[in-house]
Amino acid sequence: MTDDNPLLPFIDACRRNGLDPGPMDPATLAPASLLRVDVSQWLELAQAAKSAGLRWCAFWAGEYGTDMEAYSCMERAGAYLILRCRFGREQALPSLAPVFPSADRPERHARDLLGIVFKDQPDERRWTRHHAWKATEHPLRSDFHAQPPGPTPADHEYPFVTAHGPGIVEIPVGPVHAGVIEPGHFRFQAMGEIILNLEERLGYVHKGIEKAAVGRDANGLARLAGRISGDSTVAHGWAACQALERAAQIDVPRRALWLRAVLAERERVANHLGDIGAICNDAAFAFAQYQLTRLREDSLRENATVFGHRLLMDCVIPGGVAGDITADQARDMRNNAITLAAEVKQVIQILEDSESLEDRLMRTGRLAPELAAELGVIGFAGRASGQVYDVRADAPYAPYDQFEVRVPHYRAGDVAARAKVRSEEITVSLEMMARLLDSLPNGPCRTPWHAPAQACAGLGIVEGWRGEILSYVSLDEHGQVTRFFPRDPSWLIWPALELCVQGNIVPDFPLCNKSMNGSYSGHDL
Amino acid sequence: MLKLLNKIIRIGVITEPATPPAAAEMERLGIEVKRTLDRRFAGSLAIRHVDAGSCNGCELEIHALNNSYYDVERFGVHFVASPRHADCLLVTGPVSRNMEMALRRTYDACPEPKLVIASGDCACNGGEFGVSYASCGAVANVIPVDVRIAGCPPAPAQLLAALQYLLQSARAQHIPR
Numbered sequence: 001m002t003d004d005n006p007l008l009p010f011i012d013a014c015r016r017n018g019l020d021p022g023p024m025d026p027a028t029l030a031p032a033s034l035l036r037v038d039v040s041q042w043l044e045l046a047q048a049a050k051s052a053g054l055r056w057c058a059f060w061a062g063e064y065g066t067d068m069e070a071y072s073c074m075e076r077a078g079a080y081l082i083l084r085c086r087f088g089r090e091q092a093l094p095s096l097a098p099v100f101p102s103a104d105r106p107e108r109h110a111r112d113l114l115g116i117v118f119k120d121q122p123d124e125r126r127w128t129r130h131h132a133w134k135a136t137e138h139p140l141r142s143d144f145h146a147q148p149p150g151p152t153p154a155d156h157e158y159p160f161v162t163a164h165g166p167g168i169v170e171i172p173v174g175p176v177h178a179g180v181i182e183p184g185h186f187r188f189q190a191m192g193e194i195i196l197n198l199e200e201r202l203g204y205v206h207k208g209i210e211k212a213a214v215g216r217d218a219n220g221l222a223r224l225a226g227r228i229s230g231d232s233t234v235a236h237g238w239a240a241c242q243a244l245e246r247a248a249q250i251d252v253p254r255r256a257l258w259l260r261a262v263l264a265e266r267e268r269v270a271n272h273l274g275d276i277g278a279i280c281n282d283a284a285f286a287f288a289q290y291q292l293t294r295l296r297e298d299s300l301r302e303n304a305t306v307f308g309h310r311l312l313m314d315c316v317i318p319g320g321v322a323g324d325i326t327a328d329q330a331r332d333m334r335n336n337a338i339t340l341a342a343e344v345k346q347v348i349q350i351l352e353d354s355e356s357l358e359d360r361l362m363r364t365g366r367l368a369p370e371l372a373a374e375l376g377v378i379g380f381a382g383r384a385s386g387q388v389y390d391v392r393a394d395a396p397y398a399p400y401d402q403f404e405v406r407v408p409h410y411r412a413g414d415v416a417a418r419a420k421v422r423s424e425e426i427t428v429s430l431e432m433m434a435r436l437l438d439s440l441p442n443g444p445c446r447t448p449w450h451a452p453a454q455a456c457a458g459l460g461i462v463e464g465w466r467g468e469i470l471s472y473v474s475l476d477e478h479g480q481v482t483r484f485f486p487r488d489p490s491w492l493i494w495p496a497l498e499l500c501v502q503g504n505i506v507p508d509f510p511l512c513n514k515s516m517n518g519s520y521s522g523h524d525l
Numbered sequence: 526m527l528k529l530l531n532k533i534i535r536i537g538v539i540t541e542p543a544t545p546p547a548a549a550e551m552e553r554l555g556i557e558v559k560r561t562l563d564r565r566f567a568g569s570l571a572i573r574h575v576d577a578g579s580c581n582g583c584e585l586e587i588h589a590l591n592n593s594y595y596d597v598e599r600f601g602v603h604f605v606a607s608p609r610h611a612d613c614l615l616v617t618g619p620v621s622r623n624m625e626m627a628l629r630r631t632y633d634a635c636p637e638p639k640l641v642i643a644s645g646d647c648a649c650n651g652g653e654f655g656v657s658y659a660s661c662g663a664v665a666n667v668i669p670v671d672v673r674i675a676g677c678p679p680a681p682a683q684l685l686a687a688l689q690y691l692l693q694s695a696r697a698q699h700i701p702r
């Protein structure tokens with residue numbers, strides 16, 4: 001290991017604390033370094049990682065024969081570290097939530113679905129489980145095949161945090177909201193109009209994605225991954241395919257990689273356009289909505305013409321991309337990207353000149369950089385609060401390793417900063433699209449998928465428009481999926497929403513929520 | 526301000542003309558209608574959307590119905606905030622078990638004629654998620670469905686065609702004397 005290994009401070013921290021984590025395995029779950037650790041070292045190693053400045057990314061678990069295995073993924077300066085621990089079913093796994101607060105919900109998710117017992121988990125309450133299965137049942141275990149016998153009751157009696165005192169009111173909202181959005185429940189405690197506390201209750205769109213993945217072949221998994229969160233179909237599809245391809249050691253042709261990046265940038269631009277319009281609309285500035293949804297629609301129509309699907313579903317497939325494009329299409333798309341960039345610039349300039357908009361967006365929903373760091377907030381939400389990390393720039397995967405990616409960032413952490421990061425990212429993406437299309441390599445756009453000869457696993461890491469997506473896939477010797485865990489960035493965005501609304505007025509909640517834009521489906525799985 | 530007005534004037538009204546589809550065209554569009562609306566609804570349809578477990582892809586395209594190209598409100602179609610105000614439920618997604626009761630209650634709260642449109646492959650047949658410990662599958666497994674729109678997700682043009690067809694068939698009905 002060289003001095004410039006970003007994980008060196010972690011190794012030093014281990015040494016200082018008298019820990020011997022054993023050798024790092026750089027191959028099994030590349031690009032992450034894998035550490036096989038004993039349950040007795042699980043917590044201490046996480047503490048060492050925290051003291052060495054590693055960012056917590058993900059926790060997932062699964063069965064390992066008659067035992068269990070748990071994974072904790074962390075990152076520093078673009079280098080990923082995974083702790084893997086195998087332990088008996090009756091053994092308790094120390095909770096990492098006291099060290100990394102964002103590990104709380106993923107652990108409760110694993111407790112609900114796999115029956116893992118955690119030691120010192122600060123929150124005893126269920127999370128993904130409502131009433132579709134009992135506390136004693138564990139749907140992700142391989143011996144679980146049951147279905148509820150009758151209609152599933154509503155999730156009443158969830159023990160929300162309560163507040164008492166003169167003038168404090170509780171406002172329950174959801175799961176069905178007033179607009180065309182996904183379902184979830186929000187419990188506010190407010191004093192007059194001021195929000196004192198917000199507690200989220202999610203899991204309403206839990207549809208068993210992890211279980212539905214088991215037994216699928218590679219193509220079936222890619223289709224499912226493309227439907228984890230419909231707004232991120234390219235990003236999740238790419239992450240899952242990257243994991244599959246790394247597991248099966250399949251080289252994706254260069255042309256396919258370039259086209260994947262074109263697809264991913266198109267997805268980023270379309271979502272940013274629609275959301276910036278919607279944020280402004282929530283602040284009653286309909287002009288932005290009118291103009292930006294028009295540009296979004298133009299872009300989706302071009303998607304349909306060139307790639308055959310408005311939202312680009314099923315365009316990324318194991319081994320490459322589903323369809324090729326012609327030289328004419330590449331040229332037109334490139335020119336349209338340049339035109340779009342100019343138009344977006346013009347509209348954004350008008351928005352920035354609007355004082356009434358500024359009045360609504362600035363200082364609203366502020367997430368301080370220190371808090372963002374503590375929660376490990378990623379993506380544009382993190383970058384608006386000083387957390388400057390973008391997988392494309394900091395841990396580049398092909399084809400981004402061939403390009404320089406500019407990463408816009410701010411520290412103000414308010415709705416305005418999040419919108420500003422996103423508007424600047426549109427420009428970056430459109431420029432990137434032009435560069436990708438200018439340098440599109442010749443050759444095939446896919447390699448035939450072949451199932452690996454033995455059981456294996458792979459990890460995919462890509463930057464979706466919301467932020468870093470992690471995708472873990474394991475396959476058996478027939479090439480069928482045995483475990484799939486996609487970590488949508490929303491796991492790290494939802495806790496931030498709870499904190500950024502404190503002290504804001506209740507009517508500004510939609511603005512805050514829209515500006516953070518966590519995915520319900522991507523989180524609930 | 527001048528820039529803003531300039532932009533508004535330069536872009537102008539871009540809403541596209543849309544003619545209601547002929548009955549023969551419905552199959553090609555992946556639309557199946559089992560019950561149409563009463564004549565009283567010919568000029569206006571209040572829709573309550575319910576995401577019963579979708580991946581959110583369907584919602585993106587429903588949003589697009591309100592963009593300036595499709596402008597669904599010109600046909601008297603509007604999205605309302607409560608099932609109490611709705612003539613019609615537009616349901617997306619497979620019905621997750623965790624949303625099952627919320628969907629039933631929304632249906633109960635909706636006044637007659639309670640037209641239910643299942644929009645998207647998931648709502649029509651469970652899609653990639655099917656029936657499982659966590660998913661009830663198709664909307665029809667939970668509440669009665671009157672219209673099905675296939676697609677993953679159905680494009681706004683498809684959604685618009687289905688809504689126009691419903692309004693047109695309502696208009697074509699005679700009031701018995």
Ligand code: SF4
Nearest residue numbers: 580582645646647677
């Ligand atoms: S039909 Fe497709 S887009 Fe709609 S919810 Fe299902 S998977 Fe998502």
